[in-house]
Structures are given as C-alpha cells and as structure tokens.
Amino acid sequence: MPVTFVPDTPDARVLHLVAPDDLSRWRDSLPKAQQTWVEASGFSATAGALCLLPGETGEVSGAAFGLGDRTAQARTRFAVAAAVGQLPEGPWRLSGTQNSEDAAEQALGWLLAGYRFTQYAGGPRKIAQLIAPEGVDAARVEAMAAGEALTRDLINTPSNDMGPDELEQAARDLAGDHGAQIDVTKGDDLLTAGFPMIHAVGRASPREPRLIDMSWGSAGPTLTLVGKGVCFDTGGLNLKPGGSMGLMKKDMGGAAAVLGLAHAIMSLKLPFKLRVLIPAVENAVSGSAFRPGDILRSRKGLSVEINNTDAEGRLVLADALALADETPPDLMVSMATLTGAARVAVGPDIAPFFTHDAGTASALAAAGSVIRDPVWQMPLHAPYEPMLEPGIADLDNAPSGGFAGSITAALFLNRFVTDTPRYVHFDIYGWQPSPAPARPKGGAGQGVRAILHALPGLLDAGGA
Template identity: 50%
Template sequence: MPRVTTLLPATETAIPIRCVDAAGWPAALAALPPLAAAFARASGFEAKPGRIALLPGPEGAIESVLFGVEGGDRGDAFAAGRLPDALPEGTYRLDGYPGDPALAALAWRLSGYRFGRYRERAAPQARLAAPAGVDAAEIDRIADAVAAGRDLVNTPANDLGPAEVEAAARALAERFGAACTVVAGEALEAGFPLIAAVGRASPRAPRLIDIAWGNPSAPRVTLVGKGVVFDTGGLDIKPSAAMLLMKKDMAGAAVALAAAEMVMGAGLPVRLRVLVPTVENAVAGDAFRPGDVLKSRRGLTVEIGNTDAEGRLILADALALADEEAPELVFDFATLTGAARVALGPDLPALFTEDDALAADLCATGLSVNDPVWRMPLWAPYAGLLDSKVADLNNVSGGPFAGSVTAALFLRRFAPAAKAHVHLDLYGWNPSAKPGRPEGGEVQTARLVYALLKRRYAAPRAARSAS
C-alpha cells in the first residue's frame, strides 16, 4: 500500500487553532477581533481542557478555532487528537500549543485512523499543517506503521490466520528489501517443537516467520512478537466471555512488525531481526494436553500445566533462536497475562528486564513519546514456582500469585546469551476511544521501542558524521 503524506506543509492560509488555558484566556479573549470575541462570549466558551469553539470572520466563514488546553505539564500529550473529529473540513494550524508539537501532530494523525475493512467509515476531513520544526515525513511514517499494526489486530481470526500474518510480514520485508524466511511443517516440528505443539490442532498450520534487515556488522537488535491469531485456551478452554477479544492475541506480532516498519523506514543503523511465531491455539483430537512434557528448541523440557499459557511456549522457541546469535538487544512483545492487566490496567504495559539502566531509559522514553510502560520485578525467588517434578520446568506456577512475574521468569530461561532482554506484557487494545487512541486494536510499545533505538543508534552516527 503506498504511503501518502497527510500532514500538510506549513501555510499562512491555514485556519489558526488558538490554544488557551484558564490563566491565559482573559488576555486571549481581549486580543480577538470584536466579532470573534462577541461570538466566544455568546457561545459560553470556557478555556477548559478539550473545549472547542469555532469563531466566525466578517464573511461568516471560520476565522479561527478556540481550543481549551491544560496549563503547565499536566496536560494530555495527545490532547490535539480531539480536534480532527470535532472540526469541519479545512486546513488548520496550531497556535500556542503548550506541549510537544510533534506529539500533537502525531495525535492528530493517529486519531484519524479508521478500520474500514468490513464497513466504510469516513475519515476526518480536517487537515493539519505541520507545526514549525516538526519532521512531517517522520510523523507520517510512524502513523502509517501504527495504522498497519492496528489493522492486523482489528482483523478477525476468520480472515487473519498464520498464513495471513506471514503474507503481511513478507510484504513488509519486500518493501524494505529485507530477507524473509518461514519455517513450517516438518522443519518446524524438528526445530521448534513448542511452536509446532501449540499450533498442531488447528487446520491452519503454525509457522515461524524470520525477517532480517540491515548491515550484518551493525548492532544486532531482535524483535519477537507473539502471533496467536486466536486463543481458545486449548483443552483448558476459556469461557466464552474470555474469547470475545482473542483475535487480539496476535497483537505482539503486530507490535513487532509496526516497530520494524518504523526502524526500516528511518534507515536506523542496526542489524534488525524480527521473529514471529504464529499459531492458532485450537481444540481438536491432536491438541497438546495438560500433563504433556515437551522438549523446547533450547533443550529444556517443559511440563504443560495449562494449555491456556501457550503464548510463553511459542515465545520460548523463538527467543531460543534469537539467543543463538547473542544479540545486543532482544525485545519480546506479547498479550501474555491477565495478571499484568489486573496490576496495571489496559493502558500501561508491564516491562520486565534485568538491566536497570535500560529499564530506566525505556520508562523515560515511554513518557517522552506518550507510549508509557511500567517496570515490574523479575523476582528471582518466584522462579521456584515453575518447578516441575518430571521436567526442567512447568509452563505455569499453578497458583494465583504473581502471574506476570512468573511468565517473565519462564521466558528469561530461553534468552541467557542476549546482552539485554526486555519482555513487554501488553494489552494490545483500547477499550474506549481517547485522543490519538481510537477504540480497538493498538500497537502499544512499538513507538517506544523505535524512539529508544533511534536515540541509541541514529544520534551517535549523526554526531560522528558532523565531526
């Protein structure tokens, strides 16, 4: 799909959106032309966050827009995302926006997303002229990658199986000249037995997608995304209410592909690898069972305590492959545990890593780009909860406590050689619409990881070239 720049060049003819807070409203009102000021008073506009008023000019056309914002540092970084759906067709510019203008422009773009595969949905007709100093092409690349990831998460499982995830990955790889290989069938059973076991009950064959891009001598960064296209729970079947959103159980794969699109689109100087184990966890006569003992790619044997803890199994084999080349950074993305959602809610993915400096950097970067995470502890004593009497470890703890921590500890066993391993347990869904975040599928942490990689690897190169 061609990418079209949707932020417009700066222009003086754009309708100004005057951003005002309560403290600055009296002065702003006094500075308005008499007709606009009279209309603002008559309409009862108050400079409260999110309030909008369209002000007419002498000929009756819109002369300007008033937009209430939060003063100081307390405002929503995506507040400008309220505007596209609230404004009539036209070209606008932001005046006096108190936050980061790049985030404001991105919020505008992200709010315009529509999932229209099955029903036509009109996109907003209000267009934004790029704020001064904002890289419009960069904003559009990020927004397009987010939209592609959202499309994958929003597509139901009847139209998105492992083959369709593979097709999306191949299309992305081809677009950027990356190599893409897929392991399936007997080769999958021999080399990635956990992935094969989880997916074998579905008529849609499981597979491992492997994308490689960039200079092989550059720092190695690997993204691993959980690609369970639908999760029934397997023989430990979920209740019907718990299956309603299971089309989003491949959101980790969508995050990995969206982040990869951002990295490749920006040409970051890294050797990028993307691994997507993709399966359907179905129920059939040959489904893997509670009590089975499976051998992983790494050689560790795993007792199956619960077939509904399938995501960590397929990630384990993919992480083992990633670990074989000892990358500098490994990120895995997964809609893994309900425990993380109970602890942090839907908006805040859980971050697990043993690298304190990296964790601090990720948390700070997440806040700076409005893609936040919260660090959770890899509490080593809880690893004993995964002990098995018949195998090297169990895939669940068997108890009600620390479910997201024990899942992260399980995954840690499969990436010991990586210089740093980051596990991100995310929800992948916006339960209700917010500025910049329409209801539905979301690629949480994709922008965060891209921003971190850009700062770590692109900035030093730029500094060297300037010296």
C-alpha cells in the first residue's frame, strides 16, 4: 500500500473540504462554469458528499468533499478518507482544512485508505495520492501509516502462514530494518530459561512456543512493550465452538500492535531505549496439552490454577511481564486481544486500558482524543482481587461467575508487575468488523497512535 506522500507538483488537483455553513462562500469563489455545475449537481456539503469539478476541456480538474455539520464531523473519524477511492488517480492536495490537527488526521486517513491485503488475491489498486498538507509532520504521519500497515498485514495473514515461526521472522525483519537486537528462546529451552507458562500453553502444538526479545536504542528513558502472540487459539482442551474460533487468527493482535508501534518509534528515531517482548505460541489440542485443574508455576514464582485453558493469553503474558519487571523500565505497556468482556463493555472501536498511574491515564486519554484513536480507562478495582485467589494456588486464571472479566484479567497481569513504576495494559480487539473510512474490514491497530502521541510527555528526560 502507499504509505508515503507524493512530491508537490504544479498540476496537482485540489480536493476542497467544505462545510455547509461555508458552502456559499466557497461556491462563489469558483469560476462561473463550475459554480453552475456545483448548483446543478445539488452539492450541499452534507457529510460524505463528493462533487467532481470539470475543467475547461471536460477533464476532472478538482473536487469538493462535504464535511457535514459539527454533529456529523464528530461522528466519523477519517471522514475525508471516504473520498480517496472515488477520486481519479494522480497527485492531490487538500484545501479548506481548519487546523493542523485536522490536517494530520485527514492526511493519515488518506494514506490508510490505500491499504489492501493482497497476499492471496488481487493486487494494489491505483488510487489518488496526496501531497503532504502544509504544517503537517509528514515523517510522523508516514511512520504511523507504515506501522498500521504492518499491524494489519500480520493480523490478516491466516494462521497457517502466521504461526510462531512466522511471527518471529516478522520481528527479525523489523529488527534488521532498524538495527535492533533480537534474541529468541523457544521449545524446551523455555523451561530452563524460566518461562514455564509460555511453554505449558504452547507445548501441545508442533509449532514450538517461544519468547521473542527485541531491543533498540542506547540512551534515554526506557520503554518496554509486551504483546500477546497467540497465533491461533483453539481454546485448548476447553475447546472453543466453531463460531468462536473463526477469528482466532487475530489472537496475536497484541503482538502485531506492539510491532507496529515499535516500527513507528524506530522510524522516527525517538530518544528512548525500547524493548519488545512477545510470547509467541499456538494454543492447540493434543495429548501434551495443559489441562483444566493443572497448577502451573510462573516465572514470578506465583502458582496458577488452570480453571479454563481458553484463558491462556494472560498466562503467556505473565511470564513475559515478569521478565520485563526484573529490569524495571520507566514505562511498560502490554497489549493483548485478551477478553470478550472488554468488547461487551466498550464495543470493537474503543481500546480500554488499565493503569494505577493517574498521570499516565490522563495523558493517554488526552492523546487518544487528539489523534482520533479512542481509548478509555477501566478500573483496577482492588475489591475484586479475592476473585483471583482460588485457595489451592496463588491465582486462578479464570475466575467463575462471569462478572468483570476484563478487570479480573488486568488484575491478574498486575500481580506480575511489582517493581515497574508505571504499567499500562490495553485489552484490544484488533479487528475492524465492518468497513469504515480508512479502516477496511479486517485486522486493525488500536491504542497505538494514542501511545505514540503520549510518549514524549510520559518519557521525558528524567523518565518521570
């Protein structure tokens, strides 16, 4: 997909962004023939309306796109991206943007609208291309678009071609592109290296479980990203029904998201020391599968009773989080397609997050609003802690009752982060269930742009 802007050129066409209350003024600024055309076309600048403007010889010389009223504008993210597929191929520039934040959103949406997953069928189509709007940080927008494209590609690839081996290779390719270091522990070496729960979850599959550990940067505040890399989740011996298994290729969406975020960070050469940890497994069914009722020892030393083998993501994350916590970073972020309860709470479009740090929560919420990447803080409600304590072991991986599922999962993960000053957990969906502007149906990054936007404030020179 095109994830870069095109150079400015004198013959570029203009896409005019027009709100209803500015329609008359804009129309009166046009040549008389185009004024007549706009009136005859019935263009009233309603949200999503597109009017192609004729040139002197009948060619398309430009276009107008309706922004709609304030209510319509608030209801649609990346609205301008809806025009991209309807415009003739070639370079375009935007006119009528109100401020730099709007311009950045419109520019990012334009680049994301060009995304197509073509690994198995079809090919990239020729679309209208955008000249970077004035005042927009083009490199930053391009880095976000490229990171999102990587995340989408990884999630969209079916599990037969995106197992732990392939996810490791994607991380190695990314490390090679940016000069990062990478180390991988896999198979039975996980046991000797102290990652028993990663091993237990992945041992039933012939595709060896592993922990991917990538690091980049030599100076600055420290940031550790931990992404759930369950490349396919059958549910284990607590087998999922067929209808629930259909989207389980996306259960490595957390890993895909942190790799996309890492790409943006490294592309922009942000002044941080970055570490990325991905426990990559397949939760399969065989004679060696871990069982309901098993009690597993974790890297942290905590024992975990298995009451549902389909609550495996928190197990592999726990070992990775424990490793990260042994050399506490200034900020740790985990991302995982962890619970259906999070989807029930906020739907597919919002990325809920959990943290005890009020300043971090405020920064992420503000960043999500600015960058149009909706996030929402959920409570780490301490009175629910006893739900995690089965008595026979330190922790229960799947408390009974069905209430507060996303909260108890986050509380579970927090038990493995004891020394890191600031820890945030994102329970993402990783999937766009129906097409929307700049967001085709399929794999999707969530929370990544909000994190990227907030990082400079969260990781200042002192890491405080």
